[in-house]
Amino acid sequence: MKTVITSTGNTLDSKMDRRFGRCSYFVLYDSVNESIEFIPNTNAESVEGAGVASARVVASKGAEKVVSGEFGNKVKNIFDSLGMHLVIIKEEKSIGEIIELLKNNKQ
Amino acid sequence: MVKIAVASGKGGTGKTFVSTNLYQTFLSRGVDIALTDCDAEEPNSAAFFKYEETGGEPVTQKVPVIDLSKCTYCGKCQDWCVYNAIVILKERKIAKVLDEMCHGCGACTVACEYGAITEKDMVLGEVTKYSGKDKSSIVEGRLKVGVYTPVPVLKRAILSTTANVAVLDSPPGTSCPFIHTVNASDYVILVTEPTPFGLNDLKLSVEILNQMGKPFSVIINRAGLGNRDVHNFLEREKIELLMEIPFDKEIASIYSKGGLVISEREDIADKFSYIADVIIDKTRAC
Numbered sequence A: 001m002k003t004v005i006t007s008t009g010n011t012l013d014s015k016m017d018r019r020f021g022r023c024s025y026f027v028l029y030d031s032v033n034e035s036i037e038f039i040p041n042t043n044a045e046s047v048e049g050a051g052v053a054s055a056r057v058v059a060s061k062g063a064e065k066v067v068s069g070e071f072g073n074k075v076k077n078i079f080d081s082l083g084m085h086l087v088i089i090k091e092e093k094s095i096g097e098i099i100e101l102l103k104n105n106k107q
Numbered sequence B: 001m002v003k004i005a006v007a008s009g010k011g012g013t014g015k016t017f018v019s020t021n022l023y024q025t026f027l028s029r030g031v032d033i034a035l036t037d038c039d040a041e042e043p044n045s046a047a048f049f050k051y052e053e054t055g056g057e058p059v060t061q062k063v064p065v066i067d068l069s070k071c072t073y074c075g076k077c078q079d080w081c082v083y084n085a086i087v088i089l090k091e092r093k094i095a096k097v098l099d100e101m102c103h104g105c106g107a108c109t110v111a112c113e114y115g116a117i118t119e120k121d122m123v124l125g126e127v128t129k130y131s132g133k134d135k136s137s138i139v140e141g142r143l144k145v146g147v148y149t150p151v152p153v154l155k156r157a158i159l160s161t162t163a164n165v166a167v168l169d170s171p172p173g174t175s176c177p178f179i180h181t182v183n184a185s186d187y188v189i190l191v192t193e194p195t196p197f198g199l200n201d202l203k204l205s206v207e208i209l210n211q212m213g214k215p216f217s218v219i220i221n222r223a224g225l226g227n228r229d230v231h232n233f234l235e236r237e238k239i240e241l242l243m244e245i246p247f248d249k250e251i252a253s254i255y256s257k258g259g260l261v262i263s264e265r266e267d268i269a270d271k272f273s274y275i276a277d278v279i280i281d282k283t284r285a286c
Helices: A050-060 A073-082 A095-103 B015-028 B076-080 B107-111 B151-159 B176-183 B196-212 B229-236 B249-256 B266-283
Strands: A002-007 A025-030 A035-040 A065-068 A085-088 B002-007 B033-037 B052-066 B086-089 B094-097 B117-131 B137-143 B165-169 B187-192 B216-223 B241-246
Touching (some): A025 A095, A050 B086, A073 B094, B002 B266, B015 B165, B015 B187, B033 B151, B052 B151, B076 B086, B107 B117, B137 B151, B176 B196, B196 B216
Parallel strands (some): A002 A065, A065 A085, B002 B165, B002 B187, B033 B165, B216 B241
Antiparallel strands (some): A002 A025, B086 B094, B117 B137
16 A cells, blocks of 8 residues: 655655645655655645645555645545545654554554 | 725734724815725724615635536646646546635636536625715625635725725735735825834835835834834835824724724824825825
8 A cells, every 4th residue: 555654855764744735755655565755745835735736646646545744624625535544643753763653554 | 086005014003093084084074085994804994983784795706617527537627727726636537626726717617628617606705885974985895714815805895986085994914915905096004113013014015115106105103112213214215204193092992992083082183184184185186
């Protein structure tokens, strides 16, 4: 299964980005082959609609789960209709730590 | 019609205070005047007058409706929408319009090659007219909660105003709502206060008005509070200081009860009378 995690940077030590639409990177983690891909978020500087545009990116990557700090109403609306599994993490964690949690299926 | 915008950068400096008292000053001189409340996100000018509601109309915008039986999920409408108001996901057979993101530009209807997009009206707010005795009237723009911008509503409020002279109670800030209000006006009065916040936002407003080439002058409200930096700025930039309203508990008290200060304080009434003279002189309003 593919999961997207919002990230502040492009390494496993980078902290998760608490913002969904305007995060710096999307991390695409595939649990089947354990591949990890860092995708720069070109919507981060959008004047408006960054959340919607980012939701579109996540959906187009075939992800079924998204991990971030928070999701806005418009984004939730889109993800609901896609049946996307949303995971909210409040404490500060690195991308590596979150991937470990996903592997151990604790989140 | 001569339009006078009462604006400020910073909120809470006294735009509505100045607008309502200036309107009443003109009215008591027998001028054919209207007060237009362009602060559509929080209109409250009408609260100072015991007028009757005499008309109103909704302000609407077009938003697209996608006919899923004709949609091929090609995504062209989504690509054309610069406001990210359309989401098309071909693999998932999803075509969604996010009404609250739409600016009503109509690009999607032109983009669609399959006739799948029609438009419907979405209510953005309303314009309400209140009338007093004689010819006096207040036109109020009121935005619906959750709508992204008050601009179409305040523009309609200005268009719906009919009088020889109109006082436009402007929205706070220096972004689109402010710019559209002052753009429609012939003369601008900027209301500020002698604090660092007042000065910072005054500078922003002055910069914009200079770029737009709008004539303006300044009122310092709550004079006596803070410091002299605003006065020094006005002197340095050679900007006319129209009036100072003292930082005075009685004025605040009258205003907070919904009263007009010029009716209860002769010294303030004299100041507003002077402003009315200056504006008539500058704009040849009447």
